[in-house]
Amino acid sequence: MKELYSVEGTLNRGFRGQITYTVCLEEPCDELDVHLTYDYAELRYRDEKADLDREKILKIYGTEEHYRECPPITPAVLEKTIREVSDMSGYVITEEEARKFLVYDIDLKTEIHPLATLNDQFIGCIHKQLPDRHMIFREDYASHGCIPQARMEGVLKITLLVFNVAKDHTRYTLRVSGGKEDGRV
């Protein structure tokens, strides 16, 4: 397949909303690949008061340097965590347990999902926790979340649905590739 369009962008932490890219498919395509990748980031915190379990830190954060780059646990974060866990489980955790939870257990990822329309008709959305995904469209096949398409031409819109960005300067790349059965574009 030939690359028809490529774009890169950067998102700030906390952004919620959508960004739409419009591509005019000049030639009909029998196959289309919409490829979205973004920096995978889990939102974690560093705890300057606690002794580190170095083995766990390396497993979760990769390097100690990455751990040190995380935002610090503040009293406000601690209080909010204790309250939320209590609401969720009915169990009131201690400050020490909350600190461990924030460093080792919290599972909150950057969440960006691509949605596609062709000539204003919905053709797919991948709502999965994956930092690298392809929306593949063919007549006899479509990737999960997508609807098979026989012949694609006209206006393709790709919308990035951004639910959560865990870190500032989260980069993403969107590539659209198309092809024909005879190998041409």
Place this chain on the structure above:
Amino acid sequence: MFKRYELHNHTDESDAPISCGELIRRMVAERVDCFAITDHNTVSGHGIIRNQLERDGLKLTCAYGMEYTTYFGHIVCPVLETYVPWDSIDRHRPERLFEACKRAGGITGIAHPFAYGEPFAMGCRFEMEIRDFTHVDFIEVINNSESLHTVNGPAIRWWEDLVLGGIPISACAGMDLHRVTDRMDGRFATYAEGCEGGDAVAELRAALSVQRTWVSKGMLLDWHREGEAIRFTLRDVNKPGFEAPSVYTMMLKGQGGERTRDITGGELTVPLSELSDVEIPKLYGGEVALENLICVAPVIRKEAL
């Protein structure tokens, strides 16, 4: 007869590991009358389910829907055959999206309104400001994947406040099924009246239009007018895994407050003169406590009797 509905289910077409085929097999095993496919922001599973049901010649009815997963909360549409765009979602004017779904022939509900939000799951808590509930068919008062006390309890109370405030809106339950291992026994399902061989989706639509849906673990608290009284009757709908308690208690919650009555022999009659204009009947196993809740029955509106 009463039909069992499972109105909130996901597949690997969105974020669940369960395939469309596995979802069908699960619903057959559970003896469900009608189930909905409500994947997050996609209708791509509709064709797959439809083809498999036709191929296997199953009588099971599927409602083809979707769960809008927005930045400000989830809207579960057990019926939504055509994708309706939501890119103009406005948390201060969500009515426009509900109305657009209804215009497209959809059934609309507010899913798990008090689910956990930031920082655990952005967008899960319902943060939209609804002023006009005209196009909202139901509130998912029980989401079986969520906490009973901190998520479903507030959802029930919110629905009760709306109903007692004069808003005609139904209550429903959903599994929010994601995994093959998600247990369905001991969980709540939605029930509505129907006929053998009847169109289950049309019957659901009719039930929602007059707020005659039950949310139940397996025993329904049915009621009908008899002269100048309401006769309440317990009906076992044979939900797999339901364990009947030894004692049933009925609570009526109306504008005049809450009253409880024991139900013995499976029936109870209450004179109309003892009821407020609007009453919400609920059934408990033993004493009245959320963990003992068995059924939320259709609302009694005196003016509609």
